[in-house]
Amino acid sequence: MKDDPRKKITLMVTLIILIILFVLKPYAIIYGVQRGSLYALVAIPLALTLGIVGILNLAHGDFLTLGAYLSYWFFTSLGLDPTVSIVLIVPLMFAIGAGLYKLTISRVLKAPLLNQLLLTFGLAMIIEESINLIFTSRPRNIFVNYASSSVRIGKLQFGVYEFTYTLAAVGVLLFLLYFLKKTKLGKAAFAVGQNPRGARIIGINVEMIYLLIFSMSVGMVGIASALILPRMSIFPLVGAPFTLKSFCLAAMAGLGNLKGILWSGLILGIGEAVIQSIEGYSGWADIVFFGVLIVVIITRSYRGSYS
Amino acid sequence: MKGRKWIYILIALMAGFLLPFYVGPYPLGIMTNVFTYMALGLSWDMMLRAGQLSFGTSGFFGLGGYTALLTTLYLGLDPLLSIFVGGIFSALVAFVLGYIILRLRGIYFAITTLALAGVFTVIARNLHDFTGGPEGKILPTTIFDGNPTYIYWLTFSIALGTILVSELFQRTKIRFAITAMRNDEITAQSSGIDIFKYLLFVFVITSAIQGIVGGAYAQQYGFVSPESTFSSNFLLLPIAMCLTGGIYSTLGPIIGSIILGILSEYLKLRFPYGHLLIYGIIIVVIVLLMPRGILGFLKSFRYRFSKGGETG
Numbered sequence: 001m002k003d004d005p006r007k008k009i010t011l012m013v014t015l016i017i018l019i020i021l022f023v024l025k026p027y028a029i030i031y032g033v034q035r036g037s038l039y040a041l042v043a044i045p046l047a048l049t050l051g052i053v054g055i056l057n058l059a060h061g062d063f064l065t066l067g068a069y070l071s072y073w074f075f076t077s078l079g080l081d082p083t084v085s086i087v088l089i090v091p092l093m094f095a096i097g098a099g100l101y102k103l104t105i106s107r108v109l110k111a112p113l114l115n116q117l118l119l120t121f122g123l124a125m126i127i128e129e130s131i132n133l134i135f136t137s138r139p140r141n142i143f144v145n146y147a148s149s150s151v152r153i154g155k156l157q158f159g160v161y162e163f164t165y166t167l168a169a170v171g172v173l174l175f176l177l178y179f180l181k182k183t184k185l186g187k188a189a190f191a192v193g194q195n196p197r198g199a200r201i202i203g204i205n206v207e208m209i210y211l212l213i214f215s216m217s218v219g220m221v222g223i224a225s226a227l228i229l230p231r232m233s234i235f236p237l238v239g240a241p242f243t244l245k246s247f248c249l250a251a252m253a254g255l256g257n258l259k260g261i262l263w264s265g266l267i268l269g270i271g272e273a274v275i276q277s278i279e280g281y282s283g284w285a286d287i288v289f290f291g292v293l294i295v296v297i298i299t300r301s302y303r304g305s306y307s
Numbered sequence: 308m309k310g311r312k313w314i315y316i317l318i319a320l321m322a323g324f325l326l327p328f329y330v331g332p333y334p335l336g337i338m339t340n341v342f343t344y345m346a347l348g349l350s351w352d353m354m355l356r357a358g359q360l361s362f363g364t365s366g367f368f369g370l371g372g373y374t375a376l377l378t379t380l381y382l383g384l385d386p387l388l389s390i391f392v393g394g395i396f397s398a399l400v401a402f403v404l405g406y407i408i409l410r411l412r413g414i415y416f417a418i419t420t421l422a423l424a425g426v427f428t429v430i431a432r433n434l435h436d437f438t439g440g441p442e443g444k445i446l447p448t449t450i451f452d453g454n455p456t457y458i459y460w461l462t463f464s465i466a467l468g469t470i471l472v473s474e475l476f477q478r479t480k481i482r483f484a485i486t487a488m489r490n491d492e493i494t495a496q497s498s499g500i501d502i503f504k505y506l507l508f509v510f511v512i513t514s515a516i517q518g519i520v521g522g523a524y525a526q527q528y529g530f531v532s533p534e535s536t537f538s539s540n541f542l543l544l545p546i547a548m549c550l551t552g553g554i555y556s557t558l559g560p561i562i563g564s565i566i567l568g569i570l571s572e573y574l575k576l577r578f579p580y581g582h583l584l585i586y587g588i589i590i591v592v593i594v595l596l597m598p599r600g601i602l603g604f605l606k607s608f609r610y611r612f613s614k615g616g617e618t619g
Contacts, residue, residue, distance in 0.1 A: 056414040058421070107595055113413050114360050118546065119594045121362075125543060125587030133581045244425065247418045283433040290426045293419060294407060 014267075021274060026156055028273040034162035036269020040262045041169040041224045043246035045217030048176065051256050052193035052213045055105060055116055059124035060246060063218050064239035066127055067093050067225025069135060072234060075142050082144065082229040083164075089222040097218025101211050109210065124240070132236040139233035147230035161231060168223055173262055189213055193256070241286070248289045252296050268292060323463055327456040339459045339527075341568035342466035343520055348545035348552075348560040349469045350516040353476055356555055357509045358489035359409075359416050364517055364545055366423035367397040369537035371518025372525030373431060376444060379526070386450040387461075390522035397518025398511045405510040409503060412492070424537045431533040443532025450526040458527050465523055469516050473557040476509075485509065540583070544571070547586040550593045553600030562601060 022029045046060045057063075067089055074080040074088065104123065108115045147161045179186035192199040192209045200206050232238065249268060253260030268289055276285040327335055347364055354361045371393030378384040378392050408419045431438045438444065451457035476482060484505050487495035496502055521541075525531050544567070545560075552563025567589070574582040597604055 056418065058418075104591060104595060111594075111598070114355070115594050115598055117360055117414065117417050118550070118590060121546075122587050122590030122594065126584060126591065129581065129584035129587055133584060241425070244418065244422045251415065281433075283429065286429045287426050290422050293422070297407060297411060297415075297419070 018270075021270070025274060025277050027158065028277040029270060030156070030158050031162075031276075032270030032273035033266060034159075034165060034269070035273060036266040037166035037169045037262075038162075038224065038228065038265075039242070039245055039249060039269055040265030041165055041172060041227075042221060042242045043249040043261050043265060044169070044172055044176065044258060045220040046243075046246040047250040047253070047255075047258060047261055048220075049214055049217045050250060052189055053105075053109075053210045054193075054196075055109070055214070056120070056247070057214075057217075058117060058120040058243055059127060060221065061239035061241065061243035062124045062127040063093065063097075063221045064225050064228075064242050065131060065234065065236060066096070066239075067222040068229050068232075068234045068238065069131055069140075070222075071226040071229045072140055072142065075229070082142070082226045086223055086226045089226045090219045093222035093225070094215045094219035097215035098211060100218075101214045105214060106207070106210070124243070128236050128240065135236070137236055139235045141233040142229060144230045159231075164227055165224075168227060169262060169265070172220055172223065173258060176258055185209075185212070245289050248293045248296075251293060320467075323467075324460075327459055332455045335455050335459050337569060337572050339455070339462045340572075341564055342459075342462040343524055344544050344548055344568055345561060345564035346462075346466045346469040346516060346520045347541060348549045348564050349466075349473050349557065350513040350520075351545050352549045352554055352556075352560050353473055354509055354513045355549075356476065356489060357485045357506055358492065359412070359506060359510075361420045361510070361513075362417060362542060363401075363420035363423040363514070365537055365539055365542040366420070366427050367401060367514040367517035368521035368524070368541045369424065369427055369431070369531075370400060371397045371521030372536045373438060373521075373531050374518070375522030376446060376525045376529075376531045377438065380444060380446060386526045390519055390526060393522030393525075394515040394519035397521070398515035401511045401514030402507065405507045405514075409506045409510060424539070424542065428533045428537045431531075431537070439532075441533060443530060443536070446526075446529035449529035450523075461523055462520075462527075465516075465519055469520075470557060470561065472512065472516065477557060481505070543583065543586050543590075547589045547593075549600075550590055551600055553602030553604075556602060559600050559602045566601075 018029065042061070042064055046057060049055055049057050049060075070092060071082050071085050071089055074085040075082055080088070100123065104119055105116075108119050148159065149161060150157055150159045180190045181187070188199070188204045189209050189212070191202075192204060192206050196206050199209075228234075245268065249261050249264040252264035252267075271292065272285040272288045275288055276282045326338060330338075347368060351361065351364050371390075373393075374396040375386070375389040375393035378389045379386055384392065404423070408416060411419060431443075432441050434440070450461070476485065484495070484500045487498065487500060488502055488505065492502060521536070525536065545564075548563035548567045549560045550563070551567055552561065553559030567586075571582060571586075574585055578585070593600065599606075
């Protein structure tokens with residue numbers, strides 16, 4: 001694979017485009033990288049569940065919302081800093097994921113695809129509407145002064161807080177790669193993802209792996225939840241678009257390609273930021289992902305990867 | 308037995324047609340809503356019967372609504388005619404999109420259609436001069452000058468037409484192709500069924516229905532806006548209704564939409580802010596406990612009952 005000339009050409013073209021863009025619109029690249037890292041950070045857990053448990057969780061983005069509101073609640077009632085509250089949010093989200101898995105997801109694993117999709121769709125609605133009932137649709141935000149710190153390089157001045165998304169995305173990715181390739185539990189999970197029946201035959205507790213992976217991915221979304229709070233207004237639908245964008249990234253990277261999600265996230269983020277920086281067309285940034293998705297579908301269907 | 312069935316259908320038709328003469332405008336409005344959601348639910352179920360879960364309902368509904376309203380506004384088209392233009396436009400868009408996304412199956416198709424309403428919303432919001440942007444557009448008059456009886460008859464006939472199409476799908480040759488595709492695509496393909504062609508056909512027809520329903524809805528209120536016209540209500544409610552009644556049939560969505568449609572009015576009065584939550588719970592509970600809905604439950608109950616009768 002490393003000597004694939006087409007891959008080299010793609011890489012070169014991408015680099016050249018990036019350099020040109022950086023000269024023309026430096027801010028678009030910086031914001032794009034920040035935004036794209038966030039997309040990747042949210043998409044990696046979705047891809048993990050999709051790859052190993054085999055469930056497309058349509059409530060994925062709403063878990064992001066749920067975590068953000070938890071973090072908001074910790075901040076307002078206990079005065080806990082969002083970045084500190086990660087240590088509470090992640091286990092809490094893990095527990096919520098485990099509970100939901102036991103109560104609902106585990107019952108539809110053998111059911112037709114339709115039931116799985118409808119179930120998670122129903123869960124998404126329940127989370128959105130419950131938050132809407134409890135916190136109302138009024139946008140909430142908090143202020144912590146480190147979130148607005150910025151740095152100046154030459155003529156460019158930009159916020160640095162968002163680079164925590166990049167750090168977190170790379171951290172989560174490295175952790176997962178280590179987990180899946182090096183630890184015994186991770187290797188078992190990897191095996192379950194490849195062939196659940198085979199894994200069961202050799203004595204892996206498949207049910208337990210599913211439970212673990214699903215809860216882990218909900219827990220990982222909690223990291224993103226706490227990190228976005230200082231820089232974003234949150235409202236009941238804040239996470240919903242992330243479901244679609246995460247799926248778009250998973251489709252771009254291809255199933256089982258966790259590393260690819262980071263690159264896909266950066267491409268999507270930069271693409272959106274470039275569109276947003278064009279005057280008068282900023283509102284169109286929200287459908288970049290759909291265009292990307294359609295292009296991915298068409299190229300894949302010509303190559304025959306899907307059928 | 309067969310003759311009795313036709314009598315029931317005739318009675319239901321007469322009751323549906325004569326309803327405006329017996330009830331006031333408020334119950335009539337509720338029934339208008341019921342028929343709107345019934346047509347949406349049936350069209351969603353028709354796609355489901357072909358084995359593909361589509362979340363595009365609210366998208367094509369809104370598209371039809373926008374088309375109907377804008378053609379009346381700019382071209383002075385007769386409102387009744389514009390509703391059908393809305394259906395045709397939805398069908399066209401479904402044809403072009405379906406040509407691409409129907410190469411996908413299962414989750415890939417489902418999630419791509421889930422994006423549609425959002426994409427259309429963004430387009431409607433950003434074409435300021437044409438669609439009125441975030442504020443939307445308002446017509447000076449509503450269809451039939453807002454006469455509730457005529458509006459009721461309009462949605463009643465749309466729902467009736469949808470039921471007819473749904474029954475045609477169930478009774479003609481198409482049904483075998485569709486059922487075969489749902490059960491096992493590869494076997495269907497090797498039996499000589501052109502899956503892509505059939506799926507595209509069903510997708511275009513159901514989207515046209517959704518467009519027509521959307522057109523009628525927009526003309527009924529004389530108003531479109533990105534958030535209200537592409538609202539996820541028009542996706543969530545039909546799905547909940549079909550699941551409640553029972554999927555893969557014509558009767559299921561009809562029963563479900565009547566039950567939930569009337570219940571939702573009550574819920575709206577009791578819980579003005581939380582009624583959508585209840586639909587979410589209904590979907591989850593039914594998927595988990597009663598995946599074939601009320602109809603499936605009754606069928607299995609009757610089956611068990613008659614079997615018990617034979618042995619006993």
